[in-house]
Amino acid sequence: MKNIKYKTRKICCIGAGYVGGPTMAVIASHCKNISVNVVDINEKRINSWNSHSLDNLPIYEPGLKEVIKKTRNINLFFSTDIKNAISKSDMVFISVNTPTKLKGFGAGYASDLKWVEESARQVAKYSKGHTIVIEKSTLPVKTAELIKTILEAQSENKHSKGTKKSFSVLSNPEFLSEGNAIDDLENPDRVLIGGDDEYSINELEQIYRTWISKNKILRTNLWSSELSKLSANAFLAQRISSINSISAICEKTGADIKEVSKAIGLDKRIGNRFLSAGPGFGGSCFKKDILNLVYLCRYYGLKEVSDYWEQVVLLNNWQRNRISSLVVKKLFGTVSLKKIAILGFAFKANTNDVREAAAINITKDLIENGAKLLIHDPKVNSEQIETAIDLKCSDDIDNSNQGSWIFQEDFNKLFFEIDAVLVLTEWNDYKSIRWDIYSKNMRKPAWVFDTRNIIDKEKVISSGLNYWGLGDGNNFEN
Numbered sequence: 001m002k003n004i005k006y007k008t009r010k011i012c013c014i015g016a017g018y019v020g021g022p023t024m025a026v027i028a029s030h031c032k033n034i035s036v037n038v039v040d041i042n043e044k045r046i047n048s049w050n051s052h053s054l055d056n057l058p059i060y061e062p063g064l065k066e067v068i069k070k071t072r073n074i075n076l077f078f079s080t081d082i083k084n085a086i087s088k089s090d091m092v093f094i095s096v097n098t099p100t101k102l103k104g105f106g107a108g109y110a111s112d113l114k115w116v117e118e119s120a121r122q123v124a125k126y127s128k129g130h131t132i133v134i135e136k137s138t139l140p141v142k143t144a145e146l147i148k149t150i151l152e153a154q155s156e157n158k159h160s161k162g163t164k165k166s167f168s169v170l171s172n173p174e175f176l177s178e179g180n181a182i183d184d185l186e187n188p189d190r191v192l193i194g195g196d197d198e199y200s201i202n203e204l205e206q207i208y209r210t211w212i213s214k215n216k217i218l219r220t221n222l223w224s225s226e227l228s229k230l231s232a233n234a235f236l237a238q239r240i241s242s243i244n245s246i247s248a249i250c251e252k253t254g255a256d257i258k259e260v261s262k263a264i265g266l267d268k269r270i271g272n273r274f275l276s277a278g279p280g281f282g283g284s285c286f287k288k289d290i291l292n293l294v295y296l297c298r299y300y301g302l303k304e305v306s307d308y309w310e311q312v313v314l315l316n317n318w319q320r321n322r323i324s325s326l327v328v329k330k331l332f333g334t335v336s337l338k339k340i341a342i343l344g345f346a347f348k349a350n351t352n353d354v355r356e357a358a359a360i361n362i363t364k365d366l367i368e369n370g371a372k373l374l375i376h377d378p379k380v381n382s383e384q385i386e387t388a389i390d391l392k393c394s395d396d397i398d399n400s401n402q403g404s405w406i407f408q409e410d411f412n413k414l415f416f417e418i419d420a421v422l423v424l425t426e427w428n429d430y431k432s433i434r435w436d437i438y439s440k441n442m443r444k445p446a447w448v449f450d451t452r453n454i455i456d457k458e459k460v461i462s463s464g465l466n467y468w469g470l471g472d473g474n475n476f477e478n
């Protein structure tokens with residue numbers, strides 16, 4: 001361990017989710033002299049973090065269970081005792097969820113900050129002495145101001161209960177990508193710390209310096225830090241919408257999206273990452289962050305700028321819709337009572353997260369059109385799907401006379417008498433499917449639709465199945 005240059009001994013993280021859990025586990029693994037307490041109001045989630053078997057952690061993330069094994073109940077603790085954790089801490093990370101508002105002012109665009117506000121109020125109430133408060137959740141620009149206002153109101157009341165309190169607020173956005181979170185935390189491209197209080201910035205910087213080199217730590221003002229997070233995600237999402245728009249042109253012209261991606265990615269100014277066309281981006285951040293940006297621009301009267309960014313989201317919706325309509329079209333214009341196997345429900349591979357997954361819209365569309373879906377995913381469970389699409393799993397899909405779905409883990413039963421397979425997540429398990437064997441169980445003419453371009457086209461076709469690949473100008477029957 002490097003020379004310890006920080007005074008912080010106790011950290012609390014409010015929110016034990018996809019961000020809070022892995023981030024705190026990695027901090028605890030590097031800073032053995034800091035006690036890290038992760039708290040959450042969701043008791044079930046905390047129990048899962050504390051569960052004896054490391055296979056029952058609430059989130060699936062490669063490498064996570066190894067880090068948890070090294071740290072849990074040593075200097076990493078999960079609990080629902082928020083009051084106690086805050087009162088003992090020098091530093092509090094706010095890592096709660098900030099979904100897009102469904103109603104009220106800014107509905108559909110602005111983030112719902114009620115959980116952030118609630119967390120700030122809890123910090124204001126229970127903290128003791130000086131507390132460094134760090135916004136970790138993805139937040140709209142100027143949220144730090146809201147947190148500061150709540151905290152300052154409390155420091156003005158400092159004598160009311162005889163305890164002297166003071167706070168400084170920092171923005172330290174997470175840039176971890178689910179499925180790669182541990183590696184992103186261990187070897188980040190950069191760590192951004194926004195704020196104006198030198199002491200607090202130094203404290204946080206020194207914690208990261210335990211395992212991250214100085215040149216990767218960037219100090220900015222609060223607003224630059226908050227805006228950088230939204231902009232980085234907007235730029236990344238824009239790349240996906242751009243390549244997805246080109247996939248549609250490929251299908252019309254005979255070009256091949258994989259060749260186009262490779263060709264443009266070889267230009268160093270463009271780069272080869274984040275150029276895989278797919279069914280549309282998902283995940284908890286991209287859409288929410290762009291909508292926040294759109295809202296911010298509208299608020300400041302920048303209509304053209306807001307329209308520009310909104311188009312990234314609109315194109316994403318269009319990409320999802322065009323996939324469900326295409327499946328219906330290829331299956332003779334109707335999927336009513338036809339069986340379709342859905343391969344993958346997570347918003348991308350190597351995560352069990354389904355938030356904003358393209359699978360949600362696409363499966364809902366197909367069910368609405370009367371299809372019977374057999375859904376498979378290696379890490380997502382049936383309850384998550386039920387909540388995501390707001391429809392109960394069918395008891396008897398064979399005898400159902402309307403659109404319905406079941407969760408099917410067994411490959412041997414998944415392909416039985418189906419009309420089509422639709423690949424929505426790029427799980428490795430799907431790359432080596434024995435189409436020659438399973439095609440025998442399917443109802444002909446049967447289709448394989450690959451929205452991730454991971455399936456071996458030649459093997460599908462030689463097994464007597466029809467093939468459609470996203471952005472493949474040579475799609476069968478074109």
Ligand code: UDX
Binds near residue numbers: 176179348349
């Ligand atoms: C993203 C950002 O990458 C991360 O830096 C930020 O802090 C949080 O948001 P995440 O949502 O976990 O991370 O996943 P990401 O890997 O960015 O993928 C987002 C979506 O884009 C997924 O649905 C994925 O399938 C899709 N995608 C990604 C593509 O369709 N093609 C690509 O080439 C890359």
Ligand code: ADP
Binds near residue numbers: 014115
């Ligand atoms: P993220 O991807 O940003 O980590 P999650 O939804 O996975 O989002 O996690 C956020 C967590 O924050 C949830 O487990 C939720 O229960 C928790 N949470 C929300 N509000 C509070 C609060 N006031 N106090 C403690 N935990 C909270």
